[in-house]
Amino acid sequence: MQKFLLGVAIAIGGLITYVNARPDFSDTAVTAVVLLVIAGIFGFLRPKFWWLFALALGIWIPILGFFRTQNLxxxxxxxxxxxxxYGGSALRTRLAALKR
Structure with a gap:
């Protein structure tokens, strides 16, 4: 299941990067909110590997930005x-602690 979710995260990260790189799309706040929410969902689903899903989702925009415009x-x-x-992972951990 984790490999499937990782593949989905990579695909969604690529899709977010594609939409963000379009010349007619210039709303950075929308990209940031979508990335924040989707990363939170993946962190909630797999709290132990939150860092892996964050990397799979978020690495594509910096890679493209660096190679296109050398913008750090x-x-x-x-x-x-x-x-x-991390927020999704922390929420899941807190909810699990409340159930006990």
């Missing part, structure tokens, strides 16, 4: 993915 500020997308995935 695109690394912030990776930070957003890590924050979202």
């Amino acid at each position: 500020f695109t690394l912030l997308a990776l930070v957003v993915a890590f924050v979202g995935a």
Whole structure:
């Protein structure tokens, strides 16, 4: 199941990067919120491997940004993915602790 979810995360990360790279799309806030929410969902689903899903989702925007424009500020997308995935993982851990 984890390999399947990892493949889905890579595909969604690529899709987010594709939409973000379109010349007629210039809304960075929408990209950041979508990345944050989807990373949170993956972090919630697999709290033990939250970092792996954050990397799978968020690495594509910095890679494309670096090779297209040599812009290191695109690394912030990776930070957003890590924050979202960690938040989802923390929420799942807290909910599991409340059930006990």
